Amino acid sequence: MERTRANQLNRRRFLAQAGLVGGVGAVATQPGSSQALAASNLASSSKPSRVLVLGAGMSGLTAALALHRRGHDVQVLEYQNRIGGRLISVPLKNGQTTEGGGGHFRTNMPLVCGYISRFRLPLIAMNDGCPRFHVAGQIGDANLMQPWPWELQPGERNVSLPSLLANALVKVGINLNTVLEPHWPNPQVLKQLDPLTLKSLLQSTGASEALIRLIDAYAAEATVDTAVLALLPDFAYHFADRNLFRIAGGNERLPQAMAQVLGNRVHLGVPAVSIRQTANEISVVTKDGRTWTADSVISTIPFTILREMEITPRLLPRKQALVDQLEWSPVVKVYVQTRTPLWLKNGVHGWPMAASDRPWERVIDITGNEPGGYGNIFFYLTGKNAENFLKRPKETRAMEVVNQFRADLPGLIDEVVTVGEFSWPDQPWIKAAFANLPLGAGWMIQEWQIPEGRLHFAGDFTTLKSGWVEGAIESGLRAARQIDPQARPEFEIELS
Ligand SMILES: Cc1cc2nc3c(=O)[nH]c(=O)nc-3n(C[C@H](O)[C@H](O)[C@H](O)COP(=O)(O)OP(=O)(O)OC[C@H]3O[C@@H](n4cnc5c(N)ncnc54)[C@H](O)[C@@H]3O)c2cc1C
Structure with missing residues (x-):
């Protein structure tokens, strides 16, 4: 038995291992095979139980893996025909990748760092933002704080x-x-x-x-x-840590690596349509008519979908209010690949390189040290901006956004080679991008942690780190520990 060193993870070691110190991204090595990673804690699991995990995003896979390691009989049921949920990577030209969802991580995310390190995924180092602000018709440069054109x-x-x-x-x-x-x-x-x-x-x-x-x-x-x-x-994430990175080849490689360990316990293309529990067991019916029975269910289904499902007996009023009243925001990303990252010459770069009160809120440069040579950025549109964008003609709307930016910062985007969009309201398995805690709804923080009988809840939206993979992992571990208090994160597991 060899104890993984990731449980002694510190920032320096993580950066070195990931290739962010003293050089370019590390070369990818495969995590151990499913067999080599076979659950080492079977013997210590007192009473294996049957667990259904609904959703193969980061929270569901975290929970499933932690319980699988403890020897429980875990099955993951996923709506889509793909792994990863809101980590969804989009290939561009020249081997480059953009991100439809989760786009970057930071070293102040210990769980994310631990999982990436455990699976030895290669990284791309990115620049923190040095933005131009486009506010009230004026432009100010974060590099040049004096004079700012605002009162x-x-x-x-x-x-x-x-x-x-x-x-x-x-x-x-x-x-x-x-x-x-x-x-x-x-x-x-x-x-x-x-x-x-x-x-x-x-x-x-x-x-x-x-x-x-x-x-x-x-x-x-x-x-x-x-x-x-x-x-x-x-x-706290944006301002307390300036070390940004993403996974070379796409952030969805992390959930894919986790699912690989679970092997055929992950079932794709089987949306759950109803959940029923009795004193003795809990069952889930999937769209293909199958019934899956277990001792516990961990649901990571976004509430935008869960609120339309049949749950028997009905959720208690406070839980139902949580599911109904948590707010969800729309987001559209318009991604752009350019022949060169020529904005670097203009002294703007990173996350974000422009922030505005215009119909796009942010332009984000994720190029960093990605091989391929092309510049890699996206526009971030949320709330009313996203809704207005979606009303525009589909064929031209992405380019309309780019053109607006061209007018704002002449010369910055002259070399476009790829333009595309990723629209979150259009994804039928979530219909939105993130959950937001409404004003005066602090009671929800405790409520989303409370299981309802055999039904447990996870998902980044059941933490205050909503919109962050760190929150997704945290919630998956919390739900797994409600079922087995000995469940541990992947990087603390002893691997054979
Ligand atoms: C635009 C955008 C930008 C982001 N940027 C960042 C970032 O920079 N850094 C960062 O750390 N995080 C970021 N995030 C957040 C990050 O992507 C999420 O925190 C994380 O991926 C959520 O994981 P999850 O498991 O909680 O939920 P999800 O990934 O949403 O997983 C839920 C899963 O449930 C499945 N499902 C839905 N309905 C059913 C059903 N009926 N039956 C079975 N399965 C079902 C879905 O298909 C999905 O796979 C971003 C997200 C978005 C959308």
């Missing part, structure tokens, strides 16, 4: 936006570094933040309207009118 207060000048935001939060007693801790927020902080939007919080610290508009542009999918409780984890 900022004296104390708001000459400092970067992330620093200003962090300062504002400290004034109301919030340390962004604590926000990502597993048990954040405590009851007192929850009570304090639950009724606040980001805007009301910033106003209470005396922030100028210009600063609030700039932060609104920077926040992209999250507007300043969003519940601050839902926003803070996003800010």
Whole structure:
């Protein structure tokens, strides 16, 4: 038996192993074969149970793998004919890849780093953003803080936006570094933040309207009118760590590698249509008419879909309110490949390279050190912007967005070789991109952790890290531990 070293993971080792220190991305090595990785904990599993996991995204696969390692009889039922859920990679020319969903990771995501390291996936290092802001018809460059064309207060000048935001939060007693801790927020902080939007919080610290508009542009999918409780984890990820990366060949390689260990326990193209439980067991009927019976079910089905399913007996009123009232936002990505990443010459790059209050919120450069030589960016459209985009003619709408940007920053995108779109509202297995905690809905945080009899819930949307793979993994482990408290993350497993 050899103990994997990933459980002693630290940032330096992770970066070195991934090839982010001292060179380009590491060469891919295959994870151990399914056989070599056979569950080593069978003997210690006191009572194997039958578990159905609904959904083969990151949360479902995390839960399934953790329980499989403990010797439980796990079957994963997936709606689509593919693995990965919202990690979905799109091939471009010259061997490059863009991401329809989850696009980047950071080293302040210990679970993500642990799983990537465990499967020895090669990485592409990416640049953090040095954006141009397009706000109120004016353009300001994050490189050139002086002069900014906005009416900022004296104390708001000459400092970067992330620093200003962090300062504002400290004034109301919030340390962004604590926000990502597993048990954040405590009851007192929850009570304090639950009724606040980001805007009301910033106003209470005396922030100028210009600063609030700039932060609104920077926040992209999250507007300043969003519940601050839902926003803070996003800010903690974006601002507390500047080491960005993605998986060479596509982020969906991570869930694919996890599914490979599970082998024929993963069943594709079998949407669950109903769930029924009794005192003794729980069963799921899939669209093909089959009935699957188990001791427990872990559902990672997005609530946009779950709320339309037949569940017997009905969910308790508070759980039903959670499923019905959690909000979901639309997102469209318009991706663009260019002959060269020529924006680097203009001093803008990274995540994001432009932030705006225009019909696109962000332009994000994911090129980094990806081999292939082409520039690789996407436009991020959310909320009303995404809805308006989807009303435009399908043949021309992606190019319309690109053309708008061409007018904004002349010369920046002159060498387009590929343009395409990935629209989240059009995906029938989710119909949206992310869940957002509504204002004043802090009660949901506890509710989404509570199983309903034999039915357990996971998915990034059952954490405050909604919209992040870190949250998806965290939720999968939580649900697995509700069934078997000894369930552990993949990188802590002893491998033979
Ligand atoms: C546009 C976008 C950008 C993102 N950017 C980032 C990023 O930069 N970094 C980051 O870390 N994260 C990012 N994310 C979030 C990340 O992709 C998710 O956190 C993660 O993939 C969610 O995993 P999950 O298992 O919780 O849910 P999902 O991946 O949604 O998995 C749910 C699964 O359930 C299946 N399903 C649905 N209905 C049924 C049914 N009836 N029966 C059986 N199966 C069903 C679905 O097909 C799907 O496979 C982004 C997501 C989007 C959409």
